[in-house]
Amino acid sequence: MDGLRKDFTVRVRAGRLRRTKREVAAVDGIDLRIERGEMVGYIGPNGAGKSTTLKMLTGVLTPSAGAVSVCGLAPVPQRTRLALRIGVVFGQRSQLWWDLPLGESFRLLRYLYRVPAAEHAARLRRCTELLDLGGFLDTPVRQLSLGQRMRGELTAALLHGPEVLFLDEPTIGLDVVSKQAVRSFLAELGAGGDVTLVLTTHDLADIERLCRRLVVIDHGRVVHDGTIEALHTRYGSRRRLVVDLDAPLPAGFTVEGATLVSVEADRCRASFDLLTDTAGPVVARLAALSSLRDLSVVEPDIEDVVARLYAS
């Protein structure tokens, strides 16, 4: 209850998690600290240790070494106390009762988490509205589509008003519309600032849409921790300016603030990598050269950057 002055800390430092017969480090010495209200994207290739980290943070797995604290609690020894304060969505594990109507699962969760009726009703109303659950509250969970179920799972994880929401691949397998619904819901949730969001995903659009901070892990170690922009800067990815000119571009043309990447055969369309944060000055210089028919600025593709990161 003295959440006001508590800064929310996560420190994971775990190593040598045993799998099969060999000792394999699924998570190999990770140090992280996540502040209250942050939205953190946690990404990495398959088997990088994302889910394992999440499971150690939620008290499912016991770390082999190191110290973890979530909401000031130790996840495994204080598992049940922590469970009341966090929400968990494992994309491929259900928290709902398979054979019961969705609405009934929500009612049960109120007892499981001992939530006062009024709070529960208010949160459920909000989720029903934002996630458009009204149409299938009476449908047994086993008959829901994946998208409907995932919206149900999100609601289930939030009905007790958790301080931290852990999401393990919340958009996996969803169609475009459902993905959008889940993302805008999470964005709205995060904008409130009182829920900390930690999400793992393979879909980088989730991260671009939701997370200021991006943690990339590979082979159980953190390889990047910072904003998406910082990642671009670090790996030298630039925004690209594509212009259509009325007159052909002169040979050997250079412009301050950008480098020429390619020119079409008729020399009327050219692409530049922007060296500066703003495109304005470069556009002005190009406009002085000849009249511009069209131009567009293409954001760097995070997929490319991350692919390069995994490969390195």
Next chain:
Amino acid sequence: MGELRAYAALLGAQWRSLLSYRASFLVEMVTNIGATALDVVAVFVIFRATRTVAGFTLPEAVLIVSLSSCAFNLADFTVGNIDRLKTYVRTGLMDAVLVRPLGALAQLVLMDLPFRKALRLVLAVGVLLVALRLNAIEWTPARVLLALVVPLAGAVFFGAIFVLSASLAFWWVDSGDLGSAFTYGGRDFTAYPVPVYAGWFRTLFAYGLGFGFVSYQPALALLGRADPLGLPAWAGFVSPLVALVAAALAALVWRAGVRHYRSTGS
């Protein structure tokens, strides 16, 4: 208090889930009685061939089998389904259990309570009541207490065995039927007077693992018979103690198992 309501809610959910498959539930419930009836019928079949077994008459043998049957069926009804743990470990459902604010063992038990086995339990209690009438027992307050406590202590004992053998799944997901040797094997062992068995097998199961204290020793105490194997009369009264030791051991192993849980990739 809130926690109790939470467990009650889990139980209610399991009941309502069952009702969504009403017909198959009824069929299973009825066929399940057969299993218990067979245990008792087996004893009658043996006594068609002989008048006494290891010096025990038919009513005495029925008392032993009914004590065993009550204890086993009560344990099977409450925690028997814990042997599904290996499925939960393999499919990762255990993850979902562990992120809830309730004890893992209690959740697994309540989420899976086999209501279809309820009639078996009723039948077992009925046979015990008949067996207690068939034998000329000199009722003393101590024996009344014993008759009430022994089925419960036996159930705790079998429950501990169920949990112990299920816990193997935390270490070896493919623990298979190794555990059944002790749960179902134990039930069959306790259905007959211990002198029926011989050698190291008897020593191991009856005294080493404690199965002798589930039905045989308490039955002797109820009947006021001396133990042909030489254990003193009070041996029949230690069964709650044996049960508690087994339960404590099971709790320890379960706890270690949960800590050892490795989940599955996703």
